[in-house]
Amino acid sequence: MxxxxxxxxxxxxxxxxxxxxxxxxxxxxxxxxxxxxxxxxxxxxxxxxxxxxxxxxxxxxxxxxxxxxxxxxxxxxxxxxxxxxxxxxxxxxxDEMTRVNLNYMKYVCYKGADFMKESITTGRPMGLKTLGNWPTLYEGLSQFPDDVKKAWFDFDHYYSDDAFPHALEIVFRENPARIFDVGGNTGKWAIACCKYSPEVKVTILDLPGQLNVARENARQNDLSDRIAFHQINLLDDAQKIPAGADAIWMSQFLDCFSKSEILQILKNAHQAAGENTFLYIMEPFFDNQRYEAAKYSLVATSLYFTIMANGNSKMYSVDLMKSLVAEAGFELAEEFSLIGDSYHTILKCKKK
CATH class of the missing domain: 1.10.10.10 (Winged helix-like DNA-binding domain superfamily/Winged helix DNA-binding domain)
Structure with missing residues (x-):
């Protein structure tokens, strides 16, 4: 206290x-x-x-x-x-963390923060109009001005890159032949997987704008033959995640959605998962951090989701995520808490 x-x-x-x-x-x-x-x-x-x-x-x-x-x-x-x-x-x-956070606040969030009250009362990201006219940030991400785009991706990558080496070790303990990278964004994780394992093939599932960027990054890394692309809007319940993955990977993805949307996405993953498929969820849970500065930053990030991203998502607690995993029909196989020197926990889940 x-x-x-x-x-x-x-x-x-x-x-x-x-x-x-x-x-x-x-x-x-x-x-x-x-x-x-x-x-x-x-x-x-x-x-x-x-x-x-x-x-x-x-x-x-x-x-x-x-x-x-x-x-x-x-x-x-x-x-x-x-x-x-x-x-x-x-x-x-x-300090890199401080630099990333400062630029993120200035270029992505600052002007939009003036619309906090309207975002809270409407449940919509009313500050997003300071950047462009899209229903959610993710649909406009690939069209952001360069300084805004750089600040957004620097922030996103900073809070995931340090975890990748340890995450790769965890995922590849099961020797997956095919990985589905759900919400793969720029393809950074997919590329890391292909460089880690010469045999693995990865399919990135995301919106068309993000897939265009990921496709170009895969081409530049000479990985177009091992990285495939599947266009999907996971908020449309009619669009199903295909079957066939040994591992379904979601990194800093579910925090982009409301609780009900997370449950919908997890149920979608459940219908796609086979008996031997593992679902990996990597998130920086705000209640599972080593330092107060990390928790402070993550709780503030929830306000970014309110005003800029979609108006209804946030950073979640680890127990809340576990309860949604169970409700969707998965069981927790293992929990890897604060892997390496990162802010992340990985929940390794399997179909009940």
Whole structure:
């Protein structure tokens, strides 16, 4: 249980929320203008006048940005009156997770966040209109502006790539000859599987826009003969996952859907699965994390689903996912928790 704050501290925390958007944009400006990097390079500190000269930012601009950064402990003034970077500033400048999250918030979510109330009341991603006119984000993903697309894929890949080496070991313990990559997106997992095993063949199941990207990536990796493509909209219950897979793989896929939609998709996978087919679900469950920063980021990601993705999905708890797996007719064969140094748990499931 968290320690109860004093009234004064609680009021201060409330102001952090009130002014949070401005401080966020101030930090982004410092990063993009190179001001924070300059401060970080001067271990003994740097003056405002030197910052102005070396950054080519006006005296006024340097002052307001540095004062904001000092207020939120991104930089601090030393005994000589010079500005130095803090540990928080270091992570903003150098940490990959923080960089990915910052860019994701700015390019994908920031403008859309203004439509939070409308998204909650309608159950639709009302912030998505800031990027384009699509019913859900996934239908427009391949058409995003380049900076938005880069931020989205950097975020998506960051929270999966570290898990892939360990996930490959887990999946290939069963020596699958054919894998169905459901929601395969750019084909990154399918390509990794083919490079891991020279015999395996993979079919990517996804929407047409994503399949076009995956098809090109497979071609560039000389894997067009081993990676097949199956167009499917899994929200259409009439479209069935075909039979024939030894392994059905879903990585950071089910969190893109509501509970009822997840159950529908899992039942679809159940009808496709044979007696010896394993279903693998890899997700960063918010309640199964090593660090508070990871949980904090994942819970915030639920709000992204609310405003931008589809208006009805979220990051889930591991127990909720297990209950949906069981309701769909699968049993849990094994659970691999927080594989490697990742945020992910893999649920290995088999048809009852």
């Amino acid at each position: 968290k320690k109860e704050l004093s009234a004064l501290d609680a009021k201060y925390e409330a102001q952090k929320i009130a002014f949070g958007p401005l401080y966020f944009q101030a930090v982004m400006a410092m990063l993009e203008l190179g001001v924070l990097e300059l401060i970080g390079k001067h271990r003994n500190g740097i003056s405002l006048s030197d910052l102005k000269e070396k950054s080519d930012v006006s005296e006024y601009g340097v002052e307001v940005l540095v004062e904001a950064a000092e207020t939120i402990d991104v930089v601090r003034k030393n005994e000589s009156g010079l500005y130095q970077i803090t540990k928080i500033g270091f992570y903003l400048l150098k």
